[in-house]
Amino acid sequence: MLKAMLKVRRVPIDTHSENVAFLRRDCTQYTVEGLRALAKIEVHGGRRHLLATLNLVEANGNGAHALLGTDELGLSTEAFARLGLPAGAEVSIEPAPPPGSLESVRRKINGAVLTPDNYRAIIEDISDHRYSRMELAAFLVASAGFMTTEEVLALTQAMVEVGQRLTWPMDMVVDKHCIGGIPGNRTTMIVVPIVAAHGLAIPKTSSRAITSPAGTADTMEVLCNVTVDLDHMRHIIAEEKGCLVWGGHMRLAPADDILISVERPLGIDTQEQMVASILSKKVSAGSTHLLIDIPMGPQAKVRSQVEAVRLRKMFEFVGDALGLNLEVAITDGRQPIGRGIGPVLEARDAMAVLRCDLDAPQDLREKSILLAGRVLEFDPAVRGGQGVRLAREILDDGRALAKMERIMAAQGPAPVLGLQPGPLTRDVVAPADGVVVNMDCARLNHIARLAGCPMDKGSGIDLLQSVGDRVRKGDPLYRIHACRPADFGFATAAADDGIGVIVG
Template structure:
């Protein structure tokens, strides 16, 4: 059985040109056989001029109406109008009906036809008056009364309305009407299709789709548009169940949620044209530099899903191989434009970033309260761990809320001058989601690309001064001092071009910093440093004070690193930094019970005597993660011995903590295979 046709009701004020446009469409579509143009029955003489119609007397009209020969009738201007009941047969046969009708009849007609689309033709008042006079049926006051007559265009839910402004030539008006007919005939009803394609947006069309599914197959994308929302998706033909009607489009779970329109909403589709940015993509793949304008076009099209993953991957591979300093600046500016900008209205707003990769090293939780206690604004947003045992946000979450809104961050900074929040709700980058979906499985990484990403977020966060920690070492992200120094130069160069004051410092990344590895265990180290405890890890304290000293040197009242370091030590020793940390925790929302290191523990012992020559940071992190970190904030490792320490056989090297016995057993087995701690004789 064929899909029923659409009833197109052409409405609008007198003089809008409805009959003229319909005549033009009739001439254009006559040969196709898919469209039927209704001839109205009117109680008006056949020689009255104007549209072609069937003239009947009042008595005949009443008799036909009582006999059920009309699909619908209405009255206007002292006349009776009717559309033949036979039009319903045309609709059932799959043909589309176009009829000149009354705005007042829309609701009744919608209940009598399978699908009603209203084509609302309008024109400016002067054009309406000229056309009414040109018909020769009304003059003077009659024309004025016609123009004053207004009927509100109200339509039932589900009835599509397409507006056509007919102010131009007849040819232009007919073209608009034909375009509206085509648009409606190609519209489809959205259906949530029960297939989860994860991050891939997929649309499903039935083999007999009204839009000819074969026209949209291929490696490209289609645009799905409706109610001021649109997405792009690739197209599959659904030849098996769930069965789709000919005028339906099924959307995978992710596509349906992305479009965010109710099921049954009418949408239109079109093949996404080759993006304007395609030439830029090709140039980058060939190794050529791109301008900021080219990156703006290209990244927007990538973000909107207008390229298949294969082409995005090729672009990213090329970008990892060749990005000039000016391109990194351009990328940072473009990326920042995709995120909301926070304006703090302060001369100095500080931020800190670390390239990470080193277990422990939770200096941020010390630096922020030191700097805030001095009085500089330092709204710090941090990430959660991806491959490590803890990120800054994971550690802070052991004692306080970190999923703050922008308003909550502002309030926290207003009250305490600092915060340590998760960046997922603040300067989250949708572009990163798209890129990471491709880069992580392929292992694509680029320090230069990372500089653009990091500094774009600092720019959008309203920072004016940024300090960057660049750990380097055999197992760090940066392998050599030369590599770290070159990246420091790039950070500072790009920052300057963006109007930021950036200092980047290469640091020792050959071993863990501090004793704890895992959220609660790292916070334990932090609190020992802030509390000036005798057991506080000296390396963590020294590194935190060094970075705090560099930051405080930006205060014109201090002006040098030596003065900044002295001030940082003063704030730490006096307890002001510890007090500030507790204020920040309270402002963000203190946990009712802070997370403590898990009670289940397993010691890992040295196999013999000797000095610790190497700590395998990748292995140590893997053991901590196997114990449950960072998802289990109580899990992780506490190091009992550090690099260079002399240990005896049987001495505890580190203790594994876990909340579940199965996790503890799995981590202990991993440590037994290889502890990650290497010894050598003195």
Template sequence: MQSPSLHIRRVGIDTWRENVVYLHRDCPVVRAEGFQALSKVTVHANGQTIAAVLNVVTDAQIVPPCDLGLSEEAFARLQVEEGHAARIEHAEPPPSLAALRRKIAGERLGREELHAVMADIAAARYSKIELAAFVVATQQYELDRGEVLHLTEAMIAAGRRIDWRSEFGAGPVVDKHCIGGIPGNRTSMLVVPIVTAHGMWCPKTSSRAITSPAGTADTMELLAEVELPLERLQAIVRQTHGCLAWGGTADLSPADDILIAVERPLAIDSPGQMVASILSKKIAAGSTHLVLDIPVGPSAKVHSLPEAQRLRRLFEYVATRLGLQLEVMVSDGSQPIGRGIGPALEARDVMQVLRNDPSAPQDLRQKALWLAARMIEFDPDVRGGDGYRIARDILDSGRALTQMQAIIQAQGERAGPLPVAPLQLDITAPRTGVVTAADNLRLARIARLAGAPQVPEAGIDLAVRLGDAVQAGQVLYRLHARFEADLAFARQLAEADSGFSITPQA
């Protein structure tokens, strides 16, 4: 017997990567079907079906008794208009639930089981509780390299996959990626115009920030449109050889996006999950050659060189077996890159480097050149060791700036200058001495409290670097905020601990 139909109502609640539906407690369906809060349900409407978690409400202004409320995520997935008739019924358990329970018990999962788990995750059949259980289990019982390989394959298989070689022929399709954790590290926005100005293909799909003050997509969005349908993205790449777009619209490795939404709040980033996450995205996006940046530092994701080498070997094992040519670069992660932390301030740094502005941050320039050099040396016509000279010549000549402008125009240029937050506050040195340490995590958190990335013009403008001598009262950095409350929160955290360690000089 089918449950009676209800009318779809868009509730307007952001549940971030989870389908949630809402029924009034007095809804006849709730009583007849025995639904309870947090029940897993299936919704059918106009030939579409989604799995979701049920929330029960008591306020008829949120959801009337004869309506079915949908969260923003559920409404987007179901793809039907408000008022359309829908049915709701109890969901069958995900087919892979037995495999999940085995991993929770500490057992090793095989290829078929991991493919089943990722397919169910991509189809939103898992609740946040079950997702968290999977993430914690893979952290507690570390994945062996075979499991990491199968997990990567499964993540790729659960979404779309782009084949650029059918468009471009046999040449390399290059990309670069940093494992993250270093504020201000916007090298992608410099590497892409340099490499594509050389004539290589570099269709760069990037992420938005989740717990950091800015992602590449957040920063690029101040200059150009980044939410591009796949067909338009392909046309832009044909025209300019590259792009700097948000990867969320392309449905590449969607299971990874769902898992990340659970991993980040739990501060879990296990090596196996990290490798599968990064490589699945790159391979699904059609990359054939990848330069991977692993920053090492006391407050980076990787704290020591031996740890970086272990991670490097795991990346190389999986990449080799999946046909991806990988070059790993271990870099200095002891402090932020550039001066700005936050989308607008980081975009300013990028444009200063592209314009060869004398005041441009030299550390950002140099790191981008070394990354671009490694990528250019994937070109079979370039001799090993010549990549840096070629990259530097492209940047110094202004060709990289011209190429960036072409990419911006192709994606859809944003009008107006980069914004500046109206509220500012200087954080100063408490004593005279030398800057001996920078806490990347704390500086990122202060920038987020100031409003970044939700407020693009908010963040931190750094005035010192490691090794600088400072006087008591000298400015360490300037906070930028749009709202008084944001500035107050950031100020409170910064004044308790600025994020910089200052050691008195002997």
């Protein structure tokens, strides 16, 4: 076949996880309009090739510097890196058919039950960045229509198989995971040192926030380094039994990260996709025993006992089929846990609990003890029913704090030292006398995000009251912290629109 050659060029645009190629509309070698309608092109250079979505670039009519020459092919930042050729290298392009597994997506749209092989093909194509965000949305929405429990299992298995899978020298590797949605709630930073101090291996890999104000990785990073490679992590686990590191660069179930990048902005949050996402990550991380925390409340992800039980059973079915020892704890999800919302403020709360400060948030302390107790009971040597007592003892006698300090030292110093709550503050006050009857978790998360979370780690919300507290008009309910004037403006304006706390 005749191949017209183009020079490859990096176009410094972050197109999320989608490969995007740029071609001048007045490119002389190719009929670009024909390519555009096909939407996807295959780029060939040397022995390398890449699938990308084609965007057309106009000639700059106003005499300004052109983005691309007529003989160039631009690639977005990540696509350029994935192709791995130097700038100026010669490449050819050809129209690419859509990924073969899209045919299964179309069948799913039409109501089909897909086979494990279908899911494998879909997840392989997604991991290889062969799906556009539009195609990812189509797969997610079609799956949200319905999935059998067997399909959830097949999807989870496919996500595990396409990615790295960690193994550990010990027989028992425990973990805990919360399905999310509750502001604060940074129990992991307390559970891990308690469990590790007891002697169970808990090599915790956490995510950074995607649409929440803080992930555990963001919060731990206030205190120490979290970007730890696998060899270093193995060393820490051998020495300390526990760690709290960022899992994002370990290629654990990589398709999951790509799916989440579309799920979150669309607000798709089905139980089926949640189960596949969480369990694929945990199995990939080498866990053998897993405690799932399902907060239940009127504004939580799970709002009723019926929903909670349905979700619990789905976790159990898929977990059992994957050979996990899985337990589910249904917890109180009616309000935030702890006082801080945002990395610095949440790290402060967790350390206060570990230090057994008298004014440490009691709800965070008690929930952490409860969860740690459930995890400890995975240990055959712990007498049934004694987990909670044991967890409380490890926390109260300072072993958990000592373990946390050793873990932090082993992971290394934080990238930025001495982070403080953001200096721009505003107290949001009670509009009337009364009792705090409700805190809207979604609204408080939203305001904290606008204040700069999770990027500006000192930004966020510090809660000064809890549900049930009696307040007088003008009493502060919470304090907004921000680091930049524009973000401070966004957050305070949002609080003016709706404070997210009902006093009645």
